[in-house]
Amino acid sequence: MQRSQVKKWLKKDNLLILEGWKRQGLSNEQIANNIGINRKTLGQWAKKHAPISNALKKGKEVTRFEVENALYDKAINGNVTAMIFWLKNNWSEKYNDSKLSIEEKEVMIIKKKKLSADMRIAEAKARLLEKATDASNERLEKMLSILEESAKEEEEQE
Known part of the structure; x- marks a missing residue:
């Protein structure tokens, strides 16, 4: 067949x-x-x-x-x-239907990256807190605070 x-x-x-x-x-x-x-x-x-x-x-x-x-x-x-x-x-960077300027688009991209990073940090924090014991909770909070401060500093530099 x-x-x-x-x-x-x-x-x-x-x-x-x-x-x-x-x-x-x-x-x-x-x-x-x-x-x-x-x-x-x-x-x-x-x-x-x-x-x-x-x-x-x-x-x-x-x-x-x-x-x-x-x-x-x-x-x-x-x-x-x-x-x-x-x-x-x-030639989409020049001819598109978006009302945003090139600069506004760049700001939106940066905000999107920041939001994504913040979400990943929050999810990691939640996972770690679920697994952490009371003794390690305090150290974990300090580490997360350091990470958050570092992320803020990087954001300010951009």
Whole structure:
């Protein structure tokens, strides 16, 4: 049955279906499932049959470049929508829908990093406090205070 099935998938129409599935973002395992075979079998087919291998590759890689090139050509030839789309995706630091200035974005990134660090410290503190005995609790509190002061100093230096 495997041989007759691979012959079916070597036909032009079915190779186009393979390319389409890959373009849609399906994994080889999902494609194999659609065909009704094991992922390893699909891999063997791709090794033994160049058209299947090419269809799987083209669907994913070549198509991206074909679309990208077509978009670029439209943008260069004056299609305003294509120009906007291309600029937003390829020069996002200048062309984006954000109302924030570059400086405001940098401040947001710093605040996000600080919040993340504060959360990690709080989580570590909670874990340590749960495990700590009364005798070690005092030392732990001192160590955490030192870490918090160090983090504040680093923040002020930024």
